[in-house]
Amino acid sequence: MDERLLPLHRRLFRRIRRTPTSATVAHVLAHGRARGGDWRDDWRGYAQWGRPGDGTGGRDDVRANGPTTVPLPDREPFVTSASQLTARPILTARDVTDWGRADFVADPFLFLGDDLHLFVEVCNYDRTPEAAIGHATSPDGGRTWEYDRVVLAGDRHLSYPYAFSWDGEHYLLPEVGGRTGTAVWLFRADAFPYRWRRVACLVSPPHNTDDHVLFRWGGRWWLLVGDQTRGSLYAYYSDRLDASEWTAHEANPVVSGRPEGSRPAGRPVVFEDRILLFLQDCTSHYGHQVRAYEITHLSPTAYRDREHLASPALAPRRERAWAAGRTHHIDPWYVGDGWLCAVDGDVSDRLRRVTDDRWSVGLAFLPTPRGSEGSP
Numbered sequence: 001m002d003e004r005l006l007p008l009h010r011r012l013f014r015r016i017r018r019t020p021t022s023a024t025v026a027h028v029l030a031h032g033r034a035r036g037g038d039w040r041d042d043w044r045g046y047a048q049w050g051r052p053g054d055g056t057g058g059r060d061d062v063r064a065n066g067p068t069t070v071p072l073p074d075r076e077p078f079v080t081s082a083s084q085l086t087a088r089p090i091l092t093a094r095d096v097t098d099w100g101r102a103d104f105v106a107d108p109f110l111f112l113g114d115d116l117h118l119f120v121e122v123c124n125y126d127r128t129p130e131a132a133i134g135h136a137t138s139p140d141g142g143r144t145w146e147y148d149r150v151v152l153a154g155d156r157h158l159s160y161p162y163a164f165s166w167d168g169e170h171y172l173l174p175e176v177g178g179r180t181g182t183a184v185w186l187f188r189a190d191a192f193p194y195r196w197r198r199v200a201c202l203v204s205p206p207h208n209t210d211d212h213v214l215f216r217w218g219g220r221w222w223l224l225v226g227d228q229t230r231g232s233l234y235a236y237y238s239d240r241l242d243a244s245e246w247t248a249h250e251a252n253p254v255v256s257g258r259p260e261g262s263r264p265a266g267r268p269v270v271f272e273d274r275i276l277l278f279l280q281d282c283t284s285h286y287g288h289q290v291r292a293y294e295i296t297h298l299s300p301t302a303y304r305d306r307e308h309l310a311s312p313a314l315a316p317r318r319e320r321a322w323a324a325g326r327t328h329h330i331d332p333w334y335v336g337d338g339w340l341c342a343v344d345g346d347v348s349d350r351l352r353r354v355t356d357d358r359w360s361v362g363l364a365f366l367p368t369p370r371g372s373e374g375s376p
Contacts, residue, residue, distance in 0.1 A: 077330070111164075171241075221237060223237070
């Protein structure tokens with residue numbers, strides 16, 4: 001970056017104190033208590049890909065921190081207006097205190113258990129490797145957020161910290177290696193959220209591993225891995241979560257030549273009859289917006305998806321300066337009367353060409369009408 005631009009950059013991206021910045025987000029958090037219950041009653045169990053259940057149906061639901069009575073709504077988590085986004089980011093590069101002069105934070109994944117956790121990529125281009133996994137918490141039920149520390153770093157680029165729990169254990173499935181990554185590694189917490197141990201290499205394929213998603217469907221674990229250079233999406237499956245070298249789908253790549261929808265862009269949502277998959281649209285440039293696809297058939301031998309009629313699920317919003325240029329990630333959690341989503345955004349195209357990547361993290365709240373829930 002041209003040193004003459006630094007004063008301007010620091011003014012534009014000055015530290016923002018985290019106060020209630022969105023009336024809608026503040027409302028849902030307050031409303032959870034107004035109903036007479038704790039927000040934990042609604043949020044416990046949603047580190048997931050669908051509605052928690054007893055595992056006896058046609059699909060094995062992921063049980064995270066325990067059972068919940070809150071069913072998923074029929075309405076999907078699509079951000080359709082700027083008013084659904086926080087007016088300002090909840091986390092920026094200026095909040096990072098232990099990774100040097102960070103350039104950006106991105107790829108947010110929430111974990112809503114007894115406490116509120118947020119995992120993000122923390123990037124500083126002056127470091128080698130440049131990216132690690134950072135952690136933030138909210139001391140007041142989600143109204144404000146505080147950066148904590150880097151919780152996972154290594155000798156390779158780490159980003160996209162896909163956080164979830166299974167069978168009483170906490171896991172992290174980050175992207176490893178960045179643009180040169182060719183493996184997907186699973187980490188398990190020895191002491192959540194600070195100490196992580198690598199437990200398995202799920203796949204080490206002959207293609208790039210540009211972000212991924214993990215979920216259960218049809219009694220199996222499924223892993224979808226993007227390769228942005230080819231515009232391709234690859235599928236792998238396993239009976240065990242911590243198995244090494246999962247089985248490749250018979251039709252890999254299950255998607256090819258589709259730059260508008262091949263690189264995963266956040267946690268999917270598993271419904272009874274389909275999987276809602278979020279993919280980056282990289283047609284014009286990297287990370288322009290997030291498109292939504294419905295996987296309508298998934299087995300070891302077949303894969304079919306279609307773009308949702310209401311896609312994109314997340315697009316740049318000029319009314320929100322922090323997300324006016326690009327938006328490439330969404331992590332949706334159903335909280336009882338709406339979707340709470342962690343998203344990231346970059347500044348406008350004009351400024352991005354001057355200051356390079358300046359991603360930051362915000363929230364979106366998408367209320368759902370009463371009676372829109374499906375059956376438990």
